[in-house]
Amino acid sequence: MKKKILIVDDEPNIVVPLEFLMEQNNYDVHTAETGEQAMDLIMNWKPDLVLLDIMLPGMDGYEVCRKIRQHKAFNPIRIVFLSAMARAVDIAKGMGLDADDYITKPFANDNVVEKINRLLFSPDNTEG
Secondary structure, eight states, rough: OEEEEEEEOOOHHHHHHHHHHHTTTOOOEESSSSSHHHHHHHHOOOOSSSOOOSOOOOOHHHHHHHHHHHHHHHHHEEEEEEOOSSEEEEEHHHHHTTTTTEEEOOOOOHHHHHHHHHHHHOOSSSSS
């Protein structure tokens, strides 16, 4: 069964190529433009990994991450922030919310794929 990735970003110029890239790497992909849409998909579709922008309309990415981590049922979900907010304080805040990784925009496609593959398939990242 394919691993499921949710891309949460309100910029089509980021979402469209990322969605294509993930599908090319044999992932099942859904997208959301807002934090609220993301939470609905997380509840109903249960992705394995969320690529999460921080600056979203309505509920921001930090709040989405916080809500995911508050629910024990969502503990296995990997969270990777994908944001233009590249200051050390922004990265520290994201990682402090128990995100699994933080990638700054602009990013290299192969770097994103490598990090996702590591998070989803490395033996030391399986829930025990």
